[in-house]
Amino acid sequence: MAGKVITVAQQKGGSGKTTIAANLAVAFVRAGKSVALLDTDPQGSLGRWFMARHGDGIADMDFSTASAWGVGYECEKLKKTCDIVILDTPPKVDADLRPSLKISDLVIVPVASSQVDVWAVESVLDLVARERKTALVVLNRFKAGTRVGTDVTAAIGDLDVALAETKLGNRVVYAETLGLGRGVQERGRGAATDEMAALLSEVEALL
Ligand SMILES: Nc1ncnc2c1ncn2[C@@H]1O[C@H](COP(=O)(O)OP(=O)(O)OP(=O)(O)O)[C@@H](O)[C@H]1O
Ligand SMILES: [Mg+2]
Numbered sequence: 001m002a003g004k005v006i007t008v009a010q011q012k013g014g015s016g017k018t019t020i021a022a023n024l025a026v027a028f029v030r031a032g033k034s035v036a037l038l039d040t041d042p043q044g045s046l047g048r049w050f051m052a053r054h055g056d057g058i059a060d061m062d063f064s065t066a067s068a069w070g071v072g073y074e075c076e077k078l079k080k081t082c083d084i085v086i087l088d089t090p091p092k093v094d095a096d097l098r099p100s101l102k103i104s105d106l107v108i109v110p111v112a113s114s115q116v117d118v119w120a121v122e123s124v125l126d127l128v129a130r131e132r133k134t135a136l137v138v139l140n141r142f143k144a145g146t147r148v149g150t151d152v153t154a155a156i157g158d159l160d161v162a163l164a165e166t167k168l169g170n171r172v173v174y175a176e177t178l179g180l181g182r183g184v185q186e187r188g189r190g191a192a193t194d195e196m197a198a199l200l201s202e203v204e205a206l207l
Helices: 017-030 045-055 068-081 095-102 115-130 147-157 172-179 191-206
Strands: 004-008 035-039 062-065 084-088 106-112 135-140
Touching: 004 017, 004 068, 017 035, 017 045, 017 084, 017 106, 017 135, 017 172, 017 191, 035 045, 035 068, 045 062, 062 068, 068 084, 068 095, 095 115, 106 115, 106 191, 115 135, 115 147, 135 147, 135 191
Parallel strands: 004 084, 004 106, 035 062, 035 084, 106 135
Antiparallel strands: none
């Protein structure tokens, strides 16, 4: 088996990297895929999420950590046994990110609803382009019907990058479930569940 690797990266802290990594993992598992998580962020948030899940007796995905230089080796190993490997990365874009990008089939770049997030996006897109990889920008904490929502969408539209049709709203359920080691889809039906299903379809189409 040669699994697909998805890296979630964005220089701006708090843009939703870990939230998207965890929720995509849950979405893929629910779609019947075998999933491995690889946390390269020393903050270890995805690991905390996974341990909370594991502590509740849910053992439906794999988890490991890697430093920048170990990512390639660890990923190659995981790709042999899993359909999907999801990498969470720290909020910085430097040479350390390169090994993660190199091994990726798709790079997801979350952009929270602010111009600051848009400014931060260019450095990661440059690196992705240099590695000749595909990036998908996902608008997170999106506030439909607001000026900032329109401006951020337009600013991303001016860049040479694919923008996901699915926009993730600013919803308490994302924060609540993250702390509990769950995905929003495990809370039952609702707008966030629909958003993640739609995002999963878009991501699958790009793999
Ligand atoms: N769509 C959303 N709606 C509401 N809260 C959200 C949403 N996305 C993320 N959050 C919350 O925002 C905070 C930051 O999200 P997250 O930890 O996923 O960002 P990050 O990019 O991984 O941060 P870091 O750069 O520090 O690793 C968390 O408390 C999370 O629960
Ligand atoms: Mg994070």
